[in-house]
Amino acid sequence: MTDILTSNSIAMVTGASSGIGAATARQLAERGVRVIGTGRNSARLAELAAELGDRGLMIELDVRNEAGVAAALAELPAPWRDIDILVNNAGHDAGGWRLFQDIDRSESNDVIDTNVTGLIRVTSHIVPGMIERNKGHIVNIGSISSFTPYPKSAVYCASKFAVDGFTQSLRMDMSDTAIRVTQIDPGVVLTGFQLSRYKGDQAAADAFVDSYPTGLTPDDVARSICFALEQPPGVMIDRIVLEPTQGA
Ligand SMILES: NC(=O)c1ccc[n+]([C@@H]2O[C@H](COP(=O)([O-])OP(=O)(O)OC[C@H]3O[C@@H](n4cnc5c(N)ncnc54)[C@H](OP(=O)(O)O)[C@@H]3O)[C@@H](O)[C@H]2O)c1
Numbered sequence: 373m374t375d376i377l378t379s380n381s382i383a384m385v386t387g388a389s390s391g392i393g394a395a396t397a398r399q400l401a402e403r404g405v406r407v408i409g410t411g412r413n414s415a416r417l418a419e420l421a422a423e424l425g426d427r428g429l430m431i432e433l434d435v436r437n438e439a440g441v442a443a444a445l446a447e448l449p450a451p452w453r454d455i456d457i458l459v460n461n462a463g464h465d466a467g468g469w470r471l472f473q474d475i476d477r478s479e480s481n482d483v484i485d486t487n488v489t490g491l492i493r494v495t496s497h498i499v500p501g502m503i504e505r506n507k508g509h510i511v512n513i514g515s516i517s518s519f520t521p522y523p524k525s526a527v528y529c530a531s532k533f534a535v536d537g538f539t540q541s542l543r544m545d546m547s548d549t550a551i552r553v554t555q556i557d558p559g560v561v562l563t564g565f566q567l568s569r570y571k572g573d574q575a576a577a578d579a580f581v582d583s584y585p586t587g588l589t590p591d592d593v594a595r596s597i598c599f600a601l602e603q604p605p606g607v608m609i610d611r612i613v614l615e616p617t618q619g620a
Pocket residue numbers: 386387388389390391392393410411412413414433434435436461462463464486490513514515516557558559560561562563564565566568
């Protein structure tokens with residue numbers, strides 16, 4: 373078995389156009405890994421492509437679209453096909469932070485389609501190759517919402533609890549292989565997440581962020597992902613929970 377955080381490895385990061393995904397793509401590339409960054413925002417992906425140079429390959433991919441995901445992965449250039457690291461990061465809570473009875477059902481359906489069904493969809497396309505090569509590390513981005521319910525987030529919490537159940541059971545299903553499965557559960561991270569949650573209402577997003585004394589940065593989360601990935605092949609990090617230090 374070989375170490376995975378090396379220039380021989382290829383990573384796919386979903387939601388690489390922003391926040392945690394973009395920071396993770398950068399940190400992986402800094403460590404020599406070749407990174408396939410995915411998302412829907414082509415302009416932001418182009419900016420990341422310019423930064424990563426030949427260490428990056430950006431593809432437009434909407435995790436909700438089965439045909440699109442299948443085609444994008446089937447059309448990967450040959451040198452990029454053997455994905456060793458999958459960071460399932462794409463996710464949102466657009467239209468959230470409301471009482472359940474006030475949520476727009478089409479918006480909450482989209483949270484599940486993206487955070488749960490999309491994550492499982494991408495994983496199902498990547499796992500067969502990992503099993504064939506008996507090499508791989510899947511990192512799912514959960515949240516403290518994966519194990520701590522709170523009000524005004526019924527569907528988002530449901531989506532992250534689902535990610536947690538999927539991560540734990542998937543790890544068991546991989547137990548006869550060298551494939552590792554890790555979940556990263558951050559508290560509040562200062563990204564575009566809140567702006568997306570409030571559907572572009574900057575004042576509302578700022579007020580939410582200001583109600584917290586401190587927040588993690590995307591780089592903080594990316595470092596924890598790299599920590600899990602850099603362990604020797606015999607060490608599996610099941611879960612990392614990280615929260616901002618109060619009063620720091
Ligand atoms: N920020 C926090 O406080 C926090 C805390 C705990 C966990 N998380 C989790 O961390 C992950 C990343 O969020 P973030 O904080 O970095 O927020 P962000 O800056 O808003 O980034 C979200 C990313 O998800 C992508 N995305 C959303 N819908 C997608 C879709 N249908 N298909 C493909 N990509 C999609 C977006 O890309 P495009 O718009 O280009 O598609 C974007 O790159 C999410 O799973 C979130 O639940 C965030």
